[in-house]
Amino acid sequence: MGEGKTEHMFRLPALAELTVDQRERMFPFRDGAWSEQTRAAMAQFKTEKLDLNEPWAATPRGWRCPACQRVKAEIFRVTAGEVLTAHLHKHHDHLQDHLTTLMKVRLGPDAKRSPDYPHREVFRLSRALRRFDESIVCEDCNTADGSAKAALGLPRHFSFSPVEIGQFIKVRPHQPHSLDLPAVRRVFDSVAVDFELRTAMFGKLADRLANGGLRQEKSNGLDFAGANALTVEGQLSRTCALYAPEVHMAFAKDLSAFGRASTPTDGVRKRTTARRRKVEIPSAEEIAAFTPSTLSETWVLVPEDWTCPICDRSKVEIIRRGNKDRKWTGHITRHYEYVFDRVFNRSEGVAEDRVTHRETHFVCGECADMKTRVKQAASELSCDSLFFTIEQYRSVCESAPHQALDVDVPTLVKIGHENMAVADEVEAFQRHFSEVVSWSDSYLSRRVKGMAQARAWIALRASYAKVKGAPAEELEAALRLVVEEGLRLSELDRQFTRPMDLRCVA
Helix, strand or coil: CCCCCCCCCCCCCCHHHCCHHHHHHHCCCCCCCCCHHHHHHHHHCCCCEEEECHHHHHCCCCCECCCCCCEHHHHCEECCCCEEEECEEEECCHHHHHHHHHHHHHHCCCHHHCCCCCHHHHHHHHHHCCCCCCEEEEHHHHHHHHHHHHHHCCCCCCCCCHHHHCCCEECCCCCCCEECHHHHHHHHHHHHHHHHHHHHHHHHHHHHHHCCCCCCCCCCCCCCHHHHCCCHHHHHHHHHHHHCHHHHHHHHHHHHHHHHHHCCECCCCECCCCCCCCCCCCCHHHHHHCCCCCCHHHHHHCCCCCECCCCCCECCCCCEECCCCCCEECCEEEEEEEEEEEEEECCCCEEEEEEEEEEEEEEEHHHHCHHHHHHHHCHHHCCCCCCCCHHHHHHHEEECCCCCCEECHHHHHHHHHHHHHHHHHHHHHHHHHHHHHHHHHHHHHHHHCCCCHHHHHHHHHHHHHHHHCCCHHHHHHHHHHHHHHHHHHHHHHCCCCHHHHHHHHC
16 A cells, blocks of 8 residues: 555454344344344244345334335235235326427437437436435335326326325235225326326427436536545555455455345245146257357356356356257346435435445346346336346346356336336436546556556546646546556446456466
8 A cells, every 4th residue: 555554453354154133233223134123023924934125124124115105014914925015115106208209209219328318317317306315115015106007008107105105005914905995086086187287398308308308417527426535444445455455355255145135035936846748958068169159258267166146046057948949048238237325415405326336146047038028028127227236136046056047027027117216317417437437447457558657648638628628737537547447446346256356367
């Protein structure tokens, strides 16, 4: 670290190895599989199987659904397979997605790829005219919203708010809701005029935006300047990522393992027996001779003890007979996991989900292809900003060695629609990531080629000034922030693949 270095020694517990009681003491604000409340519910319903998702684990144990007013202890429900389900979901106003849809109609489906597309303006105006802020609701209320819209044949971009959902559902503890259809009609009729007014306003905004109007002048700061704020947490993260990447990677993996232990999906995704049809297993000779027809470089990059983080299959187990040509098939590709954190927006007085960084993971080709299957099933989701998390993929697929995945595509489509609530945030981060990492990579490339540090920096600064159209001296501080941010994001992005990259280079 050079001159002025300070050293501190401290111990961090291995979260994945904590006992149930230790987890209870360390994380009283989380409600995972190990919480006292969850264990009590499993005892109450006499089951050892649990399907619990991250929104449930991340909310307090005394949380109450804003729609049906049930507390968590009343939301637990047992399925026919004797699995205790504990699911909460983000519920957003689909009206906020409507402006993006209108822009596609006016400018074409690939308009977002244009450098002139008004990403910031669409993002901000979409949220300014939505009828309600994003909320967390129980799974039954989220399902009731979709069922009510389908029953009345309402527009895709309409959503009932949590308060409105509470006005037309019949609520029982530990049971799905039933609908009061006359009440559904009354609630919609009461907001229809306001909804149509907002829809019309979006149409006018789309016309103006498509013709180059309503643009906002960008500030001269970073879009994600908050990531560079001088905070204790930020400095610890940056220092660890830059100077002790192996420690940072170990801690990240420990957090990931702890998260998986908090949100089990028992009895819903892993096949314990093979299908009835005959399963062909490749011989040792066929495995040794196997080379993927696509992405062969990642196959070589990944070690032999690798397992897919989504389907839990090994490198050998993902090899199977192709459906058409009957050749052995299987490949490994990259999955981008966007990590969100809740950030308070002082100007609007609300908490928002923001992407803090991206992580690259190696996954099997079949698991990655689940996104393609969603786009084929729902054309409205055929966009670059569609994303899924590893845990979301895990919750909808069943796997067995040398066999095709069983995927619950309708459920994944539903999750995709929910994720679109933060699709603009993902797109904004992607643009930010590409920009800052391109500059940090450009600096590192000069250094790797043998250019002295001072000379490399002067050359980079000249290039940056040319792009930004301002004197180099005025951009010194801004460029340093950009490069530091690029280095930070690159390190976090490669933390799960770096050992494999280094092994391949060596």
